[in-house]
Amino acid sequence: MPLVLACDIGGSHFRLALVDEAGAIRHDVTLASPGEHEDGGIAPDAWWDLFATAAEQLARAAPEAFAGATAVAVCGVTRTQVFLDAAGAPVHAAITWRDARAAEIAEELRTRLDAAHPETAHVNAFHPLARLAWLQRHAPSAYGRLARVVDPKDFINARLTGVVASDAISAARLAACAASAEAASLFAGAGISDAVLPPLLPPGATVGTIREDVGGALARLAGRPVVCGSHDTWAAVVGLGAMRPGFAYNISGTTEVLGLMSPADRTAEGLLTIDWGDGLNQIGGPGQNGADTARWLAELLAGWRGEDADVPAIFEALLALPRDRAPVLFLPFLQGERTPYWNPAMRGAFLGLNRRHGAGDLAWALIEGIALLNREVLARAEAAAGITCSEIRFGGGAAANRLWAQVKADVCDRPVVVGAAGEPGLVGAAALAHVAAGTYPDLSAAQAGMARPAHRHLPRGDRRPFYDALHAQFRRAVPMLAPLTTDLAHLETPT
Numbered sequence: 001m002p003l004v005l006a007c008d009i010g011g012s013h014f015r016l017a018l019v020d021e022a023g024a025i026r027h028d029v030t031l032a033s034p035g036e037h038e039d040g041g042i043a044p045d046a047w048w049d050l051f052a053t054a055a056e057q058l059a060r061a062a063p064e065a066f067a068g069a070t071a072v073a074v075c076g077v078t079r080t081q082v083f084l085d086a087a088g089a090p091v092h093a094a095i096t097w098r099d100a101r102a103a104e105i106a107e108e109l110r111t112r113l114d115a116a117h118p119e120t121a122h123v124n125a126f127h128p129l130a131r132l133a134w135l136q137r138h139a140p141s142a143y144g145r146l147a148r149v150v151d152p153k154d155f156i157n158a159r160l161t162g163v164v165a166s167d168a169i170s171a172a173r174l175a176a177c178a179a180s181a182e183a184a185s186l187f188a189g190a191g192i193s194d195a196v197l198p199p200l201l202p203p204g205a206t207v208g209t210i211r212e213d214v215g216g217a218l219a220r221l222a223g224r225p226v227v228c229g230s231h232d233t234w235a236a237v238v239g240l241g242a243m244r245p246g247f248a249y250n251i252s253g254t255t256e257v258l259g260l261m262s263p264a265d266r267t268a269e270g271l272l273t274i275d276w277g278d279g280l281n282q283i284g285g286p287g288q289n290g291a292d293t294a295r296w297l298a299e300l301l302a303g304w305r306g307e308d309a310d311v312p313a314i315f316e317a318l319l320a321l322p323r324d325r326a327p328v329l330f331l332p333f334l335q336g337e338r339t340p341y342w343n344p345a346m347r348g349a350f351l352g353l354n355r356r357h358g359a360g361d362l363a364w365a366l367i368e369g370i371a372l373l374n375r376e377v378l379a380r381a382e383a384a385a386g387i388t389c390s391e392i393r394f395g396g397g398a399a400a401n402r403l404w405a406q407v408k409a410d411v412c413d414r415p416v417v418v419g420a421a422g423e424p425g426l427v428g429a430a431a432l433a434h435v436a437a438g439t440y441p442d443l444s445a446a447q448a449g450m451a452r453p454a455h456r457h458l459p460r461g462d463r464r465p466f467y468d469a470l471h472a473q474f475r476r477a478v479p480m481l482a483p484l485t486t487d488l489a490h491l492e493t494p495t
Contacts, residue, residue: 004433005069005221007054008232008425009033009047009076009152011097011254015423016054018065019430021439023239023421023450027062029054040101041093044082047152048159052216059217067220070437072160072210073227073429075235076153078170079126079286079338083135085145088158092142095131098255098288098335100344105137106130109190117183119176122272124342128174132192148198149174153229160218160226161208168200170231172274175200202277203230204432204443227436232425233257233286234276238443239424239431241451242393245280248381250374250408250416251424252398254292258339258374259284260381260389268384270340271377278444283381285339289332289370291397296334297366301359312401319367319403321360327466328352328361329473330369331481336489340377341478347485351477367404368467371411372474375467378412391415393453395424402455410463411471420454427451 003018003026010033017028031054034046051074059066079097084090095101103125113120123129128149136143150158154166168175174197177186187194201207205228212222229235233251242249243261250258259282267273272285291311298314329351336344350365382388392414398404399418409416421427431446440446 002070002434002437002439003065003068004430004437005066005072006426006429006433007051007072007074007076007153007156008235008423008429009074010232010425011077014047014050014054015426016051016058017423017426017430018058018062018069019426021434021449023427023430023452025423025426027058027065028426029057036096037093040096040099042096044090044094044152044155048156051156052218056217059220066217069221069224071225071227071433072221073229073433073436074153074156075229075232075425075429076151078151078231078233080152081128081131082150082152082155083142083146084148084150084155084158084164086147088162088164090155091145092135092139094152095134097126097286100125100336102127102130102134103344105133109133113186113189114183117180117186119173119180119186122173122176123186125344126338126342129177129186129190129192132196133190136192146196149196150198151231153231154198157207157226157228160210160214162211163208165199165201165207165228167203167228167230169203169234169274169276171197171200173272201228203228203234204435206436225436227432229429229432233259235428235432236395236424237261237282237393237428238447239421239427239451240393240395240419241447241453243276243280243443243447246387246390248378248389248392248414250392250394252290252394252396254290255287256290256370256374257284257286258377260378260385260387262381262385262387264385264387266384266386268380270342271380271384272339283384284377287339287373288335288337289373293332293334293370294366294398297362301362315363315401318360318363321358323364324354324356324361326352326354326356327368327470328357328365329470329477330362330365331474331477332366332369332373333485340380341482343482343486345486345489346482347489349481349485367407368411368470369474371408372471374408375412375471376475378414389414391417393417393419395419395421402457405455406457409457409459411467413459413464413467415459416457417453418455418457420452424451
């Protein structure tokens with residue numbers, strides 16, 4: 001039975017696994033993701049150290065299986081920039097997906113960049129061009145040595161093979177800064193060299209082979225192909241079997257991401273449209289809330305912190321409490337929001353509180369608030385694509401909670417299907433590796449053979465009037481409160 005080595009670099013956890021052709025994880029290692037510096041950055045070498053450590057542990061636990069791995073594929077966090085010199089060494093800490101340090105520079109850039117360029121509207125605090133401008137201004141020595149900008153997964157691939165490259169999907173926002181039919185290059189407008197964009201490969205292409213001198217347990221895999229993976233969302237969509245027209249995906253981990261797979265290349269306000277290959281475009285994007293938002297409320301209500309907080313158990317207990325007839329509306333913007341508002345200064349709110357409301361009402365409001373945001377993104381994507389989503393494939397940690405899946409189905413009024421794979425990103429990365437190894441002829445066949453549904457949650461018709469009304473209130477509340485919460489975010493309490 002052929003096995004491949006698949007890696008998923010998550011925001012909270014780093015996973016390395018040996019995966020078979022049916023998508024079953026035979027052996028795996030999960031480690032905590034590296035912590036951020038005080039300035040919010042992460043040392044790129046920390047990701048490599050985790051990869052090497054996990055490989056050593058796998059090799060000890062299953063030596064024959066490890067040595068027999070036929071190919072390697074890595075997927076990982078998106079919206080995270082690793083800055084490399086000409087030799088492939090980091091010149092600065094990586095700027096991560098939730099880092100908003102470039103917000104002020106992004107505003108400046110938008111006033112200078114050509115408004116006719118289709119990418120100008122997408123330049124915000126999380127955009128790679130704004131982060132490059134931040135590096136240029138605040139770390140000029142590092143910027144002076146900069147040669148390439150890649151993702152964490154690409155950095156690991158470079159350490160394995162000696163080849164620096166990325167994929168066209170992960171680097172789509174940076175690649176879109178090139179000159180267009182409408183306007184000149186945004187690189188030129190920002191005063192940044194477009195040479196920082198590395199060679200771009202399609203997901204599944206071979207980056208290179210593992211070097212003889214890579215060292216440690218990985219030396220046993222010298223000469224094996226290293227496949228170009230994509231970001232964690234793309235890999236998870238494959239692992240859920242959602243890479244099909246009319247399907248939507250919702251990956252719920254530390255944060256959430258939702259998108260619609262559309263054969264049409266259409267745009268929608270606040271959403272990202274990216275060509276994902278094979279005639280499919282994803283319309284949607286990443287958010288700033290998810291399991292981390294749930295953990296905040298669980299810790300707040302239960303009085304527990306850190307590893308002591310059993311979030312699923314706390315929420316199960318909270319949601320079993322009696323619920324008041326008057327709902328609470330939650331705006332889940334604790335850390336600002338990306339899709340579809342792209343405002344790092346937005347903040348959350350509980351609306352409609354009365355004296356009868358208790359902890360259970362707040363827990364219900366939280367899972368409904370996240371689902372209402374999902375509905376807003378999906379509605380914009382469907383309107384743009386001119387199609388109705390046939391079902392939402394739901395994966396990630398929160399997908400293990402059947403009540404949360406049912407609430408998403410009820411709020412979005414679409415079937416929600418939970419995949420059998422607990423780690424769809426690993427399965428998606430493994431699918432790429434299995435195609436490279438010849439186990440499957442193409443990605444479509446690999447997806448069919450490896451992505452299996454487990455549970456289907458149908459929307460309940462009797463809930464529709466309530467959630468239609470609640471979504472209408474959500475849509476009213478966001479533009480009304482965004483300026484207020486943004487102003488509050490800039491206030492400081494006196495010492």
